[in-house]
Amino acid sequence: LKLARIILLNLLVWPAVGIVLWGPRAQTAPVDNRIVVDYWEKWTGDEAIQMQTIVDSFNQTVGAQKGIYVRFVSTSNINQKVLVAAAAGVPPDIAGMTGAELASFAAQGALEPLDDLAAEPGHRITADLYKKVYWDGCHFDRHLYALVSTPMSLALIYHRELFQQNGAALRAAGLDPNRAPATIAELDAYSRALTVTDPDGTIVRTGYLPTDEIGWFPTQISLWFGGKVWDDKTKKVTLTDPGVVRAYEWVASYSKRLGVENVERFASGEGTFDSPANPFMTGSIAMVKQGPWISNFIEHLKPEMTHLLWSRQEELTKPPQDRKQNYAWAAAPFPSAVPGMNDVTYCGFDTLVIPKGARHKEAAFEFIAYVNRQDVMERLCKLHCKNSPLANVSDDFLNNHPNPYIDVFEKLARSPNASGPVQIPISGQMTNELNALFDEVSKLEVEPRVGLQAAQERLQADYDHYLDIQRARTAQ
């Protein structure tokens, strides 16, 4: 028995000692004595792999010259991880966060202001290099806290083929099947004409459905109605702004027309965005509000909707306008409800930031500046199938972009009616409130104006509380 015990002990102890001494190690620095910059990125899957290629080319070129090595880590839930790492005093040197959370992190002093680094003679990164909406969006409290990694603008994506197939119905309603709706009233009319329901109310197909875009939609929806949810001058939450109220009333109008339960049933039958059962791709929704990446998803998930006339190789030899005929879908500005207010869009974006306490600020900024170089940015945005945040865009980018409608998204991003994320320190609370309210309104459980009024009071209290704390801190 004693022998057995000794054998067992040896079997357990020696492998353990071995693992500790010679076991696997975290990825180590490269051969030479380069500065290692840790870069955490929220993208996973293809987007992470594509960003890795940009990191690799930096490490081989600029990084090699300047003695910098970027160590790329793709991780989910990046906000929470950066938050905890920053609190522990060991943040990454670069974090890839979304633009919408910039203010909440910057307001807590968690981000390094980038004004001085950007202005350095070696970089000279200035406002005129960017489309205004993205440059402004990278600021909080008059300081630059981020640069863009990839941006987006939102457009109306419509099923061109479905429009053609239902030409008679559209014409009967006085609508042109060869173009996109130009006003919200027209969008509603197209939607009605394209909607098919069973006698018991079951929706077989709908032209459009506001609830289809839930997730990031609730805070932006009022833009197309001329409404803003936050007034940065007065620092007031403005959910009772007439434009915001109209937007939510419009959402409710769809539920009233189609029936709450029918909409719920239809929506729960929909596949997720990144699956072949995506309702736009199955043809059960004819129009959606989406970003430029949808082209990539259609290409992979529903190839039948692409390359109607030519192969991809052949298509790229055609003039940009002709390329569009090769697709069963098309893009146009999402119509606005305000007469004369054209090219309204929401421009969200992903950012690269330097968390406070990062050890290699200058080296980190070298990489951020590299990503914002026109050639590198265009390469990344083409890989991710997005528009460019930069003011200058090359012909190659426009002509050879995987999305044949990239000109539409570019034009929208340049529009004076383009808006970025609301940069307030309580953005988390605002998203939470508006998501819940959007649900309630679309299920007709609350009058839009009443719900908005209540949410406004709660959010204003949250913001005032934030101000109180700031004041108490400065008084200390």
Add this chain to the structure above:
Amino acid sequence: VNSSRRNFVKGIGFLSPWMVGFALFTAVPAGMSLYYSFCDYSILQPPLFRGMENYREMTHDAVFWKTLVNTFEYAAMALPLGLVASLGVALLLNRGIRGLGIYRTMVFLPSLVPLAASAMIWLWIFNGQYGLLNAILRPMLRMGIVRSIVGAQNPPTWLASTTWAMPALVLMSLWGIGYTVVIFLAALQDVPVELYEAAELDGAGPARRIWHVTLPSISPVIFFNLIMGIIGTMQVFAIPYIMTQGGPAQSTYFLAMYTFDSAFNFMRMGYASALAWVQLVIVLLLTTIAFVGGNRLVHYRTR
């Protein structure tokens, strides 16, 4: 004396990894969270002492009350249902039928499925359009009688509906009764056979035997499962976090989720700590009530 002292030192030695772990990762953080609950603390800036401010804020925080009510609602449905279901299943499994081992395995198996994986399965079961559950319910509702009793033409949309999302989560909670069933089974097998024989001699039928023999005999275990159930249901978090994210319209937004959001999404660790302490106090209160009320009903066998 010397040897008992040596034993004590040895005992402490063996316990020390746990004690150090408990102190470092549980006791100290718990103590710190109590302090933070009196502070405004964003994690990123040093805590700012605010006295009872967080607790005061809670009293007029509509979201807090909503999540509290939701949590109680869930507990009130899931706890009794879970206890009755697992006791029922345990009673069935306690009979000498053929292939019992297989049935017992089947009942326990779902408890081994990782939470996230079972959430994905149930998302599909509850799908309003193509879900398995509605595929069963729909033909039933086509029958005139059923429809006139239920008064609905279509089955509910479950997780998409503010009315049905909560019952759906309660239904799903039954999926994990395996552990409770195992504990009940162990208790049932511990009930002295003499008692059943005596009851039978006295002319007690199966129902009376359960009521007068089984239930009193296993009452300490029922009580144990009740306490564990109170603690578990009051802390419900992972499943709704994955399946509904609190929606639709916050109808499945629970206290633990609000605590998490406050800490990590709203950067209000101080307020989140206060929420967590309130939750602890509620669980303590409910457990105390259960102990006081349960004392009369629980029979501990004297040996």
